[in-house]
Amino acid sequence: MANPIGLSHSTGRSLGNSFCTAVALTLNVLILLSSTGVQAQFVPPGVRSVELDEQLDIPLNNGSQGEERNQADSFMxxxxxxxxxxxxxxxIANWLQALNIYQRMGDVEGEGLTYDYIGVTYAKIGRYQQAEDALRRRVGIARSRQDFQGQIYGLNNLGTILLESGSPESAQQTFAQALTIARSIKHRAGEGLSxxxxxxxxxxxxxxxEAIKRYEAALVLRNQWDDAQGEGNTRNNLGDAYRAVNAHKAALIAYQGGLRLSQxxxxxxxxxxxxxxxxxxxxxxKQYPAALKILEQHRTLAQKQANRREELLSLRLTAQIYSTTGNWATARTLYEEAIVLANALGETQEEAFLRNDLAQIIYYRMSN
Structure with missing residues (x-):
């Protein structure tokens, strides 16, 4: 693997207060995988297992102006x-326009910021090669500026893309570099993330x-740094890992903490x-009443968010529990409701699985 280089969000430009706020809330994100392969088994088609949800809010404070600058900032x-x-x-098309102007102006700082946004957004749509290319360019700029904080977060961004694109060993090396830098400058938030x-x-x-050990160490730092969102994400990761080794009681505690913090x-x-x-x-x-109670929360949240794929998941999991506990009539009703929803969403594979499960229930009831 090529030597990963640092990525920086810490530009110094002033693009106006409203734009800076929007950037901080929606664009300055650090990519984090939200699940292991174990979790992905329980996510219906179309529900992303990767969330771009951790943010780095660094103020922009450089006041250089000009017609070209205004045009580039408008594209941003x-x-x-x-x-x-x-x-x-x-x-991406707008940011590429901005990038072209920044490059023409020789504005390396603006160029780096734009590469950051482009790379993160390419990753959101699964175009990992383009994402990696943009972020490597971005991190090169950060390293040339000797921006150590930017390198910490950039290496984590880049490592996550490598991880999602199927290169866990390269990702591990990249995260380890970020951890080394974070510890060398005593950057506790970056250490927790890494x-x-x-x-x-x-x-x-x-x-x-090994994952459990890393997550538990991260939680200590994230709690000390008062990083509630990051801590919530890590607690969910920890729950995934505990569940993967059948430590379900420990997983419950981790997920409960993740739910509390994410709320x-x-x-x-x-x-x-x-x-x-x-x-x-x-x-x-086998604590099915408790599982059904949580599923009620899950479906309520899905309906409130108008997230029909999560609602489909609620129906399927609820139907499975009723089937497991022998409540065939309720299970059948739920499967039929889920099939209608899967059909409406165009989830043909999920619909086929649901129809197969329903057929097994019908067959079992007819033969007993």
């Missing part, structure tokens, strides 16, 4: 608007006990993650 704003609306292709991501790399290799920070993706994990853990312990 348009890109941010498109990104918040989910139009990632248009967002340890959490090293846990993800270990989980991707199937080494769940406090209004982190909807991690709320879904924690609720799914709790359902699976209670089910593994």
């Amino acid at each position: 704003r348009l890109g941010g608007q498109a990104q918040r609306q989910g139009n990632y292709a248009q967002a 340890l959490s991501n090293l846990g993800l790399a270990a989980a991707a290799r199937g080494d769940y006990f 406090a920070t209004r982190d909807i993706p991690n709320q879904f993650r924690a609720l799914r994990g709790l359902v699976q853990s209670y089910s593994a312990l």
Whole structure:
């Protein structure tokens, strides 16, 4: 693997208060895998297992102006608007326009920031090669500026892309570099993030006990740094790892913490993650009433968020529990409801699985 170089979000430009706020809330994100392969088994088609949800909010404070600068900054704003609306292709197109202007001006700082946004957004749509290329360019700029904090976060971004694109060993090396830099400058938030991501790399290799060790070390730092959103994500990761080694009671504690923190920070993706994990853990312990109670929360949240794929998951898991406990009539009703929803969503594979499960229930009832 090429030697990964640092990525920086710490630009110094002033693009206006409203734009800076939008950037901090929607664009300055650190990519974190939200699940192991174990969790992905319980996510229906179309529900992303990767969340771009950890943010780095670094103030922008450089006041250089000019007509070209204003034009480039305008493209940045348009890109941010498109990104918040989910139009990632248009967002990238706008940022490429801004990038061209910054390069023409010789504005290395603006160029680096733009590469950051482009790389993260390419990753959101699964174009990992383009994401990696953009982020490597971005991290090169950070390293040339001797921006150590930027290198910490950049290496974590780059490592996560490598991890998701199927290179866990390279990802581990990249996260380890970030950890070394974080410890060398006593950057506790970066150390916690790097340890959490090293846990993800270990989980991707199937080494769940190593993952648990990394997650627990990360939690100490994230709690000390008062990083509630990061801590919630790591607790969910820890729950995944405990569940993978059949330590379901420990997983329950981890997911409960993840749910509490994600609710406090209004982190909807991690709320879904924690609720799914709790359902699976209670089910593994045969505590079905508790699992059904959590599923009610899950479905309520899905309906409130108009997230029909998570609602489909609620129906399927609820139907499975009723089937397991011998309540065939309720299970059949839920499967039929889930089939209608899967059909409406165009989830043909999920619909086929649901029809197969329903057929087994019908056959079992007819033969008994």
